[in-house]
Amino acid sequence: MTSNGDGGELGGRQDLDGGPDLTPRTEAPHADDIRRQLRAGQRKWVASIVAVLIVVVGFIVVQFLRDATLFFRNVDEAIDQRDDLGDRRFRIQGRVIPTSVDSSSGVVTFELMHNCEVAGVRHLTDPPELFDNPWTPVVLEGRWEPGAIDLVSGEDTHVFVSDRMLIKHTNEYTSDFEARVEANLPADFFDGCDITRADVGLAG
Amino acid sequence: MNSWGTILLGYGLVFGTIGAYALSVVARGRRVGKQLGIGAEDHDDE
Amino acid sequence: MQQAERKDSMTGSLATTTLGWASGASLIVVLVTGLITSPKDANQGEAVRLLYVHVPMIWIAYGSFIITAVYSGLFVAKAASRPDLGRHLDRVAGSAAEIGVVFTGLTLVSGALWGRITWGVYWQWDARLTTTVLMFVTYLGYLALRKLPADPYVRSRRAAIVALIATVNLPIVHYSVDWWRTLHQGASITVGNKPEYTNDILIALLFAVVAFTLVALWLGIHRYRVIRLEEIREEEGIEMAIAARRAEAEVGS
Incomplete structure (x- = not known):
């Protein structure tokens, strides 16, 4: 509450809330100034929401670059790139x-x-x-491991050992x-x- | 088959969220309308 | 009593009340067709039932964001010369975006649950899922921007430009399954191609799309009316504050 009633008072008026009272003494305040003041309080929390959103978007973009651009290698590519892949972890499709399924x-x-192309898989x-x-x-998701295996396509020197299946x-x-x-298998x-x-x- | 639990959870979340959102929109409309005095006898239309 | 109720429903009208009842009834039918009468899928079993909520969610989200884009474009083009039209365009853009965000959120949630049953995981950062969550966050940002205190015209124009930029992501989300390798399946219904569904599943899906579209329409109209009321309140609030401060200043001088 500000004391405005005493016309003879001199010097800067103090708002009891602690902040300076910016109300002009002799003329009515400009409407735009008041609009600005009313809105200033909301700015801080909106700015913090925007900051959080920027961090979230950054995180998503990083995930995308890391993961999404090459989500999996097809069996034929994984066999072609076997030497380069070494024991690196990757996804095969x-x-x-x-x-061929055996869970005994x-x-x-x-x-x-x-x-x-055919790959032998041991899923853990x-x-x-x-x-x-x-x-x-x-x-x-897994990696190539050396090991002789007999496949429908012939013998192979590596098995794909996976611990995650999607x-x-x-x-x-x-x-x-x-x-x-027939619906599952492309013609x-x-x-x-x-x-x-x-x-x-x-059949057929 | 435990997939039924997940399916029902999915339907529950979709229908529940849409219902809750609809109620919040209507409630907000009523609240702002009341603040503006729409429909009230003493509404001063300046 | 009826009189009092009519006064209470600030954003309703006879047309929207009818639309509300129609959409409510069609949602009940979706529950019956989706959960009971539609058949099991030969591969997915019961899990196919999540199709009837997941697919309508994302289609409505796309539709809403396209409306936001169109009305934002019109706002940028026309609002300066026709302020009243501009406010209308801005309200449509804002309410459509909010509905788009709600439905994108539900797409993500229903998709995660569906993924848990079919893929075996709730989430993977594949291109479709990543771009969809990016779309969700972008439009959340758009909604936050609309709340940023500023002159209404400046605020709406800023929001319209952001909405137009955000639109770039829509085709990326949709075509991500073709452009990149994804865990997410490709599109099942595309223009000019025979749908990859048997009729019983397709009919249940199309009915669900119609039902949720009615709901979205109802929500959109009400949200628009609430924004209009809020604008009036904001203006009245500011006018009252200005009047109070002026009175205070006059007493002080």
Whole structure:
């Protein structure tokens, strides 16, 4: 509360709240000044929200550059780049050959196919529920480890050992259970491959 | 099958959030309207 | 009683009340079709039911942000010469953006839950998920900017320019599944292509899209009216403060 009533008082008036009273003594305050004062209080918290948002956006961009631009390598690329990759951790993508799945030894082993190339996989954790779908595309996180293995495509010198599986389900939706293998598998999946449909237990 | 729990949680969150947002919009409208005296007898329209 | 209720519903009208009831009823139908009558997916099983909430959320979010972009563009072009039209354009842009943010948030939440069942994880920083969360944060920033105290015209113009910049991200989000390798599936319904759905699933999805669109429309109209009321209150508040300070100054002089 400011005492304004005594016209004879001289010197700068003091606001009891501690801050200087900027109200002009002899003329009515300009409307824009008052608008500015009313809004000044809100500025601080809005500025802090904006600062937080900038930090969040920065974090997202860093994640994107690190992760999203090359989310996975396809089986054929991972085999081509095996020497460069060494024992580095990366993600590999391909379709699980249903007839190759074996979980009798406690870990799940299977073969992963993409672009006519096949990789042997030893997966160390529990696969997600949809792993049971025939020919489902999956993304695995892990690394190449040396070890002779017999695959549908022939012998190989390395196994992909993974501890993380993501099911990269397709964009097909069907209530027709009979047709789901064909729905999951692109029509041209075996085109140009040495491996035939019969090699992996498919008719036709 | 535990996926039902997740599905119901998803539906609950979507329908619940939309419902809560709708209520907040209507409530905000009422509050501001009352502050402005819209519909009140003593509204002074200058 | 009815009179009192009508006075209370500050942002309602007969048309929006009808729209409200229609959208409420259609949401109940979505619950029935989505959770009960629609079939299991051959691959995903019951998890496909999250399709009926996830996909409408993102389509409405896209639609809302496109409305924000169009009205922001019109604001920049016309508001200087036609202030009243400018305020209308700004209100539409603001209310659409807020609805877009709510629905993008729900896209992220429903998608994470769906991902938990199908992919096996709630979240991965793949291109689709990353650009979507970036879109969410960008429009949150836009909404924060709209609250920044400033002259209304300056504030709206600033917001409109930010909205136009934010629009650049929309096609990036949509085409991210084609431009980059993503865990997220590709688009299932694209113009000129046969949808990758059997009819029973497609019909349930399209109905859900219509139902949630009605809801979004209802929300948008009410949000617009609330913004208008808030503008009036802000102006009245400022006028009253100015009057009070002037009176105070006059007594002091």
